[in-house]
Amino acid sequence: MTYSYYKNMQLNNIIFVYQGEVTADLVSSILQMMENKLDGDGEDKKIKKKVFNVMVECLQNVYHHLDTLEVVNPDDDVNDRTALLMIGKEENDYYVITGNHILNNRVSNVRERLEKVNGCNKDELKTLYQSILNEGSLSEKGTAGLGMIDIARKSGQKLGYDFHPVNEKYSFFSLEAKVSRI
Amino acid sequence: MLEPLKIEPTHKTPKVYFDPANNIFELSGRSIPEDSVGFYKRILDWIDDYSAGPNDKTDFKFELEYFNTSSSKNILELLKKLEKIHQGGKAVHISWYYDEDDEDMEETGQDYKALLSVPLELIMKVY
Amino acid sequence: MNPNTNETTRTYMSGSLSITYATYKDMYDNNIIFGYRGIVTSDFVTSVLDIMEERLEEERQSKKLAKKVFNVMVESLTNIYVDEDKRAKDDFDHTALLLVKRVNDAYRVTTGSYVPTRDVKALKHMLDKINCMTHDELKLYYQEILQLEDATASGLTSLAIIDLARKSKNKLVYNFKFESEKITFFTLESEISQKSL
Numbered sequence: 001m002t003y004s005y006y007k008n009m010q011l012n013n014i015i016f017v018y019q020g021e022v023t024a025d026l027v028s029s030i031l032q033m034m035e036n037k038l039d040g041d042g043e044d045k046k047i048k049k050k051v052f053n054v055m056v057e058c059l060q061n062v063y064h065h066l067d068t069l070e071v072v073n074p075d076d077d078v079n080d081r082t083a084l085l086m087i088g089k090e091e092n093d094y095y096v097i098t099g100n101h102i103l104n105n106r107v108s109n110v111r112e113r114l115e116k117v118n119g120c121n122k123d124e125l126k127t128l129y130q131s132i133l134n135e136g137s138l139s140e141k142g143t144a145g146l147g148m149i150d151i152a153r154k155s156g157q158k159l160g161y162d163f164h165p166v167n168e169k170y171s172f173f174s175l176e177a178k179v180s181r182i
Numbered sequence: 183m184l185e186p187l188k189i190e191p192t193h194k195t196p197k198v199y200f201d202p203a204n205n206i207f208e209l210s211g212r213s214i215p216e217d218s219v220g221f222y223k224r225i226l227d228w229i230d231d232y233s234a235g236p237n238d239k240t241d242f243k244f245e246l247e248y249f250n251t252s253s254s255k256n257i258l259e260l261l262k263k264l265e266k267i268h269q270g271g272k273a274v275h276i277s278w279y280y281d282e283d284d285e286d287m288e289e290t291g292q293d294y295k296a297l298l299s300v301p302l303e304l305i306m307k308v309y
Numbered sequence: 310m311n312p313n314t315n316e317t318t319r320t321y322m323s324g325s326l327s328i329t330y331a332t333y334k335d336m337y338d339n340n341i342i343f344g345y346r347g348i349v350t351s352d353f354v355t356s357v358l359d360i361m362e363e364r365l366e367e368e369r370q371s372k373k374l375a376k377k378v379f380n381v382m383v384e385s386l387t388n389i390y391v392d393e394d395k396r397a398k399d400d401f402d403h404t405a406l407l408l409v410k411r412v413n414d415a416y417r418v419t420t421g422s423y424v425p426t427r428d429v430k431a432l433k434h435m436l437d438k439i440n441c442m443t444h445d446e447l448k449l450y451y452q453e454i455l456q457l458e459d460a461t462a463s464g465l466t467s468l469a470i471i472d473l474a475r476k477s478k479n480k481l482v483y484n485f486k487f488e489s490e491k492i493t494f495f496t497l498e499s500e501i502s503q504k505s506l
Contacts, residue, residue, distance in 0.1 A: 002496040003486045006406045006421050009346040012325045018343040018360075019336035026363045033345075033356030040350045084333040088325055099329045164330035174329035193355050214383065216351040248380060251387050251469045258455060283372040285506070286380045286476050293452055 018085040022066055027059045034087060043181075051094045051179045053154045058177055059085065061147035062098040078170050092182055093157075099174040107163050107171050114175075117148050118158045125153050151177045184235070187228045195221055196246065200228060207242040213249035213257075222256035229263045236272045240264070245279040245307075246287065258294065265300040276302040282309065345407045349390045357407065358382060368411070378416045378501045381476050382409075385499060387469040389422045401425075402492065415502035423492045429485050432495065435467060436483050439474045447475045470497070478505045 009017070015037065018030065034055055038048045062083050069080065084099035102110065120128055129149045152159050160176035189198035196211035215221040242264060249257065261276070268274040278294070280287035288304060295302040325332075335341075342364060345357070361382055365375040389405035406421035424432065442450060451471045457464060474481050477499040486494040 002406070002408060002419050002421055002484065002498070003494055005344065005408060006346065006494065006496075009344065009406070012328065014325065014344075015347050016343070016345050017332065017336070019333060020342050020364065021367055023363060023367060026360060026367075029356055029359040029363060033353055033360065036350060036352035036356060037347055040348060040352070079337070082337065084329060084336070086325060086329065086332065095325060097326060097329055099333050160326045162326055162329060166330075172330045172333065174326055176326045176329075194351060214351060214354055248383050250383055251465050251472065254455065254468070255465070281372075281376065284376045284380075285373070286377070289448070289475075293448070293455070297452055297456060 013088040013090045014086055015089055016085070016087045020082050022059070022063045022083050022085070024063065027063050030059065030085065031055060047094075047179065047181055050154065050156075051096075054094075054151060054177050054179050055087065055096050057147065057151045057154055058096045058098050058175070061151060061175075062100055064147060065100060077167055080170065084174075089181075093178040093180050095176055095178045097174055097176045099172055101166065101170045102173045104165070104169060104171055107173070110173065111161070111163065113145055113148060114159060114161050117152050120152075122153075122156075125149055129153070148175075151175075155179055184228075184232055187225070189224075196249075198225060200232070202232065202237055205237055205239065205241055207240060208245070209243070209257075209260075210245035210247075212247045213253040215253065218250075218252035218256055222253075222259070226256070226259055226263065229260060233263065233267055233270075236267050236270075238272055240267065240272065240274045242274060242276045243279065244276065244291075248287075254290070258297070261294055261298055261300065261302075265298050268300040274300050276300060277305055278302055279305050279307055282306050340411045342409045342411055343407075344409075346404060348403050349386060349405050349407070351390065354383075354386045354390060357386065361409070370414075373506050374414075374501065374503075377476065377505050378418075381416075381473060381499050381501050381505075382418055384469050384472045384476065385418045385420050385497070388466060388473075388497060389420045406496075415500055417498055417500045419496055419498040421494060421496040423488075424495045426487065426490055426493045429493050429495070433483075433485065435470065436481060436497075439471055440480045442474070444475070444478065447471060451475060473497075473499045476505070477501050 016030075016034065031052070035052060038051060043051070062085070066081060066083060078101055080101040082100075084097070086097040086099075088095045088097075117125065117128070129146065132145055132149070148159065155177040157178045157180065160178070162174040164172040164174070166172050184202055186202065187198055187200040189195070191197035191211040194212065195215045196209055196213045199206060199208045201207070264274045264276065278291035280291060288306070291302065291304045295304070343360070347353075358379065361379065362375075365378060370378075386407070389407065402423050404423070406419070408419040408421075410417040410419070439447065439450075451468065454464065454468050454471060470481070479500040479502065482498040482500075484496045486496075488494060
């Protein structure tokens with residue numbers, strides 16, 4: 001029921017939510033839309049830029065992940081080409097959440113990377129970023145690692161995350177980046 | 183002779199190209215302006231000036247991708263002014279273009295045709 | 310590095326992170342492509358249309374259907390679009406909702422917005438009237454309203470709603486949720502299917 005959807009969005013301070021495949025053009029349309037929304041809300045210029053930059057990183061990150069997916073055997077229950085994008089505005093922060101399926105055997109690797117990123121302060125993040133860059137590894141894994149660091153650096157806050165088991169093969173990985181409004 | 187009216191299209195507003203000297207009158211693109219009345223006022227005012235000394239024949243072309251409801255009212259106003267010119271003895275011919283896949287644009291053309299006495303030709307664009 | 314990082318990290322989560330999978334599944338199961346809650350500006354309208362254009366292309370829908378969905382969206386958005394002046398002037402809550410669903414090869418566009426409770430009766434009357442009309446009757450009704458000198462918001466709303474019914478060729482599904490003497494939440498859903506072509 002539509003009204004309950006509205007109320008749910010209101011309760012969770014969700015502005016925008018999208019479910020489906022993520023293409024490059026879609027990403028730029030969504031960014032354009034959010035840019036307009038931020039402009040329309042008369043948000044402070046600095047915060048606007050910060051939120052926008054975090055959104056760009058988050059969307060690029062999930063787009064990149066989906067784009068570089070290796071062809072896996074199709075799973076009946078799970079469409080691993082679809083993602084969830086959720087943007088919200090709370091009293092003190094904006095939040096950008098992306099969600100997508102990942103193989104269960106990759107969960108610990110991703111979690112490890114996230115914990116590492118969250119354990120770093122600003123300078124340590126910079127160093128970590130540069131060291132991965134210098135390694136010269138342009139593999140999908142390498143650049144995905146950079147994506148998370150980028151998000152953490154731009155948001156200035158710890159990244160939130162959740163791994164929700166779905167079936168034997170997949171889990172649903174949610175990543176949240178916050179940008180302070182104050 | 184009246185100065186031509188040229189308005190570059192944007193992602194929300196149509197291309198306007200009115201050139202009396204060459205008998206080119208074109209309105210094309212999208213029309214979902216923020217301020218519909220304000221945007222069309224410029225066009226309607228120009229047509230008013232043109233009405234004072236129109237060509238013996240005016241060929242007007244509409245080739246719109248889509249437009250919102252408030253635009254449709256303004257477009258009707260524009261068409262009514264063209265109708266007046268035609269009724270005044272100076273021939274006006276309107277070409278209303280629509281995509282072969284856009285039944286709605288075709289129907290809108292038919293709507294206007296039904297409401298006006300100025301010649302309006304519906305032309306389908308085939309690919 | 311904090312040994313309790315996992316715990317610490319979770320405290321940074323907003324309530325929404327914990328419901329992400331549920332939201333995803335719900336949307337996926339209900340074929341909801343996207344939802345937006347906020348004020349609808351004209352710039353927003355163009356961006357949404359771009360998003361839909363992308364999506365329709367991805368889903369390899371026929372040009373005819375895509376055009377239809379597009380046109381219906383333009384009209385649907387007109388209903389919840391509020392121009393800048395109006396937004397600044399009144400103290401009315403102009404936060405609107407837009408939901409787009411895909412059910413097999415049909416698309417459902419739902420808009421939700423607050424309307425003054427005192428306008429509900431007239432609105433319901435018009436919707437019922439429109440839902441009873443044939444395609445030709447809708448055409449005539451549209452032309453009739455188009456010609457009226459009335460350029461008020463309600464005039465345009467009527468026109469947009471008639472246009473919705475006309476373009477979708479399906480009955481308009483609506484709902485009114487009373488919130489107070491002042492405001493009622495009005496949802497309107499149009500469906501674009503093979504029947505609309």
